[in-house]
Amino acid sequence: MNSALFRAATALVLAGAHVATPVFAAIQCTATSGVTVPVIVELYTSEGCDSCPPADRWLSKTINEHGKDGAFIPLAFHVDYWDYIGWKDAFAQPAFTHRQSALVANGAATGAYTPQIFVNGKDDRSWTSGAARWGAGKVATVQFNAATTWRDDGLTVSGRLAVPSGNIRLRYAVTENGLVSAVKAGENRGVTLRHDAVVRAHGALPQDGNGAFTLDVRLPKEVRRAASLLHVIAEDASGKPLAAATMACAS
Numbered sequence: 001m002n003s004a005l006f007r008a009a010t011a012l013v014l015a016g017a018h019v020a021t022p023v024f025a026a027i028q029c030t031a032t033s034g035v036t037v038p039v040i041v042e043l044y045t046s047e048g049c050d051s052c053p054p055a056d057r058w059l060s061k062t063i064n065e066h067g068k069d070g071a072f073i074p075l076a077f078h079v080d081y082w083d084y085i086g087w088k089d090a091f092a093q094p095a096f097t098h099r100q101s102a103l104v105a106n107g108a109a110t111g112a113y114t115p116q117i118f119v120n121g122k123d124d125r126s127w128t129s130g131a132a133r134w135g136a137g138k139v140a141t142v143q144f145n146a147a148t149t150w151r152d153d154g155l156t157v158s159g160r161l162a163v164p165s166g167n168i169r170l171r172y173a174v175t176e177n178g179l180v181s182a183v184k185a186g187e188n189r190g191v192t193l194r195h196d197a198v199v200r201a202h203g204a205l206p207q208d209g210n211g212a213f214t215l216d217v218r219l220p221k222e223v224r225r226a227a228s229l230l231h232v233i234a235e236d237a238s239g240k241p242l243a244a245a246t247m248a249c250a251s
Contacts, residue, residue, distance in 0.1 A: 026150060026151045027149070027150050027225075027249050028147060028148065028149045028150075028249075029147065029148050029150075029230075029247040029249040030145065030146065030148075030247070031145070031146050031147075031245040031247045032143070032144075032145050032146075032245060033140060033142065033143050033144050033145075033146075033232075033234065033243040033244060034070060034137075034140060034244065034245065035139065035140055036137035036138065036139060036140055037137045037138050037139075037241050037244065038070055038071055038072050038073050038137055038241070038244050039071065039072040039073070039119060039120060039134045039137065039241075040073050040075070040118075040119070040121070040233060040241045040244070041059070041062075041072050041073065041074050041075065041118075041119055042075045042076075042077060042117065042118040042119075043055055043056075043059050043074070043076045043077065043115060043116070043117050043197075044077050044096070044100045044112070044115065044117075044118075045076055045078055045079070045114055045115045046078055046079050046080075046081075046083075046089050046092060046114050047082075047087055047090075047091070047092075047181055047183055047193055048082030048083055048085055048088075048089055048186045048187060049082050049114045049115070049187060049188075050187035050188055051114070051115060052114055052115045053188065053191070053193060054115075055115030055117065055127065056076070056115075056193065056194070056195055056196075057194075058127050058130070059074055059196060059197060060194065060195075060196040062132045063177075063196050063197060065132075066132060070246070071134070071137060072132075072134060073173075073231050073233070073244055073246065074175070074196070074197035075173050075197060075199050075202075075231070076175070076195060076197045076198050076199060077096035077099065077199050077202070078091040078092040078093070078198065078199070079092055079097040079100060079114065080092035080093065080094055080096070081097055082114065082186075082187075085186050086185040086186035086187075086189075087183055087184070087186030087187075087188065087189070090181070091179070091195070091198050091200070095202070095203075096199065096202070099202075100112050100116065103118060103121065103239075106238075106239070108121050108122050108123055108239075109122075109123035110123070119134065120241055121238070121239040121240060121241075140242060140243040141242055141243075142161070142162075142163075142165075142168060142242040142243040143161070143162040143163070144159055144160060144162060144170075144211075144232070144243065144245070145159050145160060145162075146158070146159035146232045146245050146247065147159060148230050148247050148249065150225050150249050152221075153219070153221070154201075154216065154217050154218040154219040155174070155216075155217050155219065155230065156215070156216050156217070157172050157205065157213075157214070157215050157217060157230060157232065158212075158213060158214035158215070159212070159213055159232065160210065160211050161212075161234070162211075163211070164207070164209065164210055164211030165211070167237060168207075168234050168235070168236065168242065169204065169234070169235050169236075169237065170204070170205035170207060170213060170232060170233065170234055170235075171202065171203065171204050171205060171232075171235070172201075172202065172205055172215070172217070172230065172231065172232050172233075173201070173202045173230075173233070174200045174201040174202070174217065174219060174223070174228055174229070174230050174231075175197045175198060175199055175200065175228065175229050175231065176197075176198050176200050176223055176224065176227050176228045177196040177197060177198075177228075177229075178194075178196065179194070179195040179196075179198050180192060180193070180194050180195075181193045181195070200219055200220065200223050200228070201217050201218070201219055203217075205232065225249060228248075228249075229247065230246070230247045230248075230249070231244060231245070231246050231247075232244065232245050232246075232247075
């Protein structure tokens, strides 16, 4: 360091100034929705439920076998209504419980339970046979582009529908893989649980009249960007998926 820079740095220190260092630099990723519609698989689960680990393992196995071809989007929503029996699920959110209840209220299932799996918005118990039997994705009738800028406290998601329509709704989900919990109480006491596709943030993406959307999303500080994905999903009014895009910003 030359003497001028040294004197300037010393002056800042003596004045009590400091510069905050970010956890990681912001990074932007982009994506365009695919030509086919992936199957949307939503698992409702809880670390406080002793019948849930088999479904968690099934989802991880399915991701390992089929997750790289983009044929389906896995979303593991941890619900909070089993927290009272002795173990608080750190990944659970009341909003996820409300989403499950809303699906039931809209006729997607006869009741809410765990583990429960919805495929394209409908209750589906076929996972218990051990296989994922979904047909080929239909041709997407909707197109959009999306971008995300990741920061150390969350991300911004933005984009635009190719053809604006008030009949299309958009939502996002940030998922994280490779999570491990050593459960110390409740029905799974003494068990180490491993989770993939855990939803860490989820919500609607409001659009303007031109089909453009932008939203700032806060994330828990412990979320690892390298293990996370951002999904943007276009649906019709009934919740039927029309198109989707996935972004991985690992670097």
